[in-house]
Amino acid sequence: MQKIGFVIMFSLFSNLISAQENQLRFLVGTYTNACKSDGIYVYDFDLKTGNASLYNQTENVVNPSFLTFSPDSKMVYAVNENGSESTVSSFKFSKENGSLDFIEKRNAEGVNPCHIINDDQNVLLAHYSSGSISVFKKSKKGTLNAAAQTIRHTGRSKNPNRQTSSHVHQLQFSPDKKYVLATDLGTDKIYIYKYNASSEREILNIKDSVTVKRGAGPRHLTFSPNGKFAYLLQELDGGIIVFDYRDGILRKLEETQVIDDDFKGEIGAAAIHFSPDGNYLYATNRGSANDITVFTVQSDGRLNFKATYPSGGIGPRDFAIDPSGNYVLVANQKSNFIIVFKRDIISGRLSLLPRTIPICSPVNIVFVP
Template sequence: MKGLYMLLFSALAFTTSEAQNKFNLLIGTYTNTCQSNGIYVYEFNAASGEFKLKNSSESVVSPSYLSVSADNKFIYAVNENGDQSAVSAFGYNAKSGKVTFLNKNEPLGNDPCHLINDSKNVIVANYSGGSIVVFKKNPDGSITKVQQILQHEGKGVNVARQEKAHVHQVVFSPDKKFVLSNDLGLDKIFIYKYNPYSNNEMLTLKETVDVKAGSGPRHLTFSKDGKFVYLIQELDATLTTFSYDKSGSLKKIAETSILAKDFKGGTGAAAIKISPDGKFLYVTDRVDANNISVYKILKNGAIALVEQQSTLGKGPRDFAIDPSGNYLLVGHQYTNNIVIFKRDKTTGKLIDTGKKIELCSPVGLLFTKI
């Protein structure tokens, strides 16, 4: 009898371990260049790197970037489609992977490219529109019409890319008291005070922070302890480190380039993320570089380059690290695949597994619980 109990316990432990190693991988895509249903949900095994398709949305137009509600029941997506752009809300069943359209509304600006959400609001960056808009959430998870719009004005020194404001990202501060927003067109980070309970003034400008002229700030991420911010600039591949204090202020402390010393060609820095243990920083670069740089994060917030390697595809727009930290997945917009790398948790280095998810124009990747 004791042996039977041990056997049952072992089986239960194995089943629990298996379940803990499995996550949903959500993928947002462009739908205007190849056949895509929009949003895809894969089950991903973080122990083995294996994956399988669970479900997808139906005929959703270019849901490029996604944001999932804290309760894991809703997905919010930007529909990046010029003057036909929208922001959409979906019901999400994590177990089955089913994605159910709820509603959509106009973002009052072209080409929304990034978004975040909390229990009250969905906040969106309009790239071509050069604005930030805020939608309130309805009790059923759907979104209202825009309740607040903040229009950025001005231009930068790069005539081709900075002819006007281009808001590229919105990010909550760790304590959710502020929203930081990168404007590629203006070479500025906007810092807004955040009041989620307001009806039409959820965001109020606290200050702006200038970055190097012509650099084009794209995406930033906070260190795990919230004391530092790492910003990647798209136009010249600058990587800037800031200290951050709880009053919502940034102070530049270091700057480097993610370009190799002998590199010649086009650059288009894209995504920046930190490993779940907070020890390593990863940054992708596109155009001719098509690589990913790995940095070790030191105790004082400084970074040290570990390696730089090819992402094995063209257009590494976004990537995601699974919650266990075992794997890093890079989505390639132009080679229509997601390359799966194994992570060495000690060194931060990446090893190609040879596994790929073949998928039309993947743009935004994120993991959720099942």
């Protein structure tokens, strides 16, 4: 009897471990002024089936459109995109039980922050409407001090509706963390800042800027997993520029695009991410297309078009590829749901699964590191 009991207990324990290995968690940032949303949502994700189930959510958090985990995953920082009343919020997060507990919020020191990054010492915000960057020092507990530095961009470009002033759309650390790159949709530039993480005031110092084609609208930038190349997605013309990257210097290698040459509709390129193995690059386009395009990445960093797939909804704002590389989750903001694609890790191709994750105005999807 003792032997049978041990076998049963061992079997139950093994099944529990197996179930845990097949479960991931992800967070979703939303807009709360478009429909009923309480802010940030925590989901469990089953790697065997691609099913997601709501696990937890915040209450009364205003427009936490973009999120970032601290390096130790114990904190979550969120922008609160709310015009002149915009703030930045911090939350304590538990990987074990998925709890997300509000700690504090501070004035964002900018208008409509639309992107956020952090490291052990600082939290950095990109502000779309004010065309600015703000930097907050962290306390030892991970909470935020008052803004230590703000930087305001100036200038304009070709598009009379979108480029009459600076619009900083994203911040990105360089692979070696020596620099911070800021994409500016309003001025058609990438600004490259030297990053002095330990400084109390002069944390960012301008090193250089790279000007792209007028009217292109730089939106989001990502680095290849090996850190040798950078890829810039441009919202207004759907272009992707491939850069060689070395020690704060971007050198253009080629240009391609997420649209066909004869495309006549509205363009709204949005998000760009690598597959975990670095072999494929994916990018979404909103506007009239509402699709996601995949490129094969060559050894020299250049791209080959692979395929384009409908996003399964309207307004594919952001997407996330799970750490195993088997699934792609697309936030169709205007459809109020997330679509799940099964991904072939060998070919990079996507197949739409017959399920959606209903959620009000999803913007940003982040898997727990």
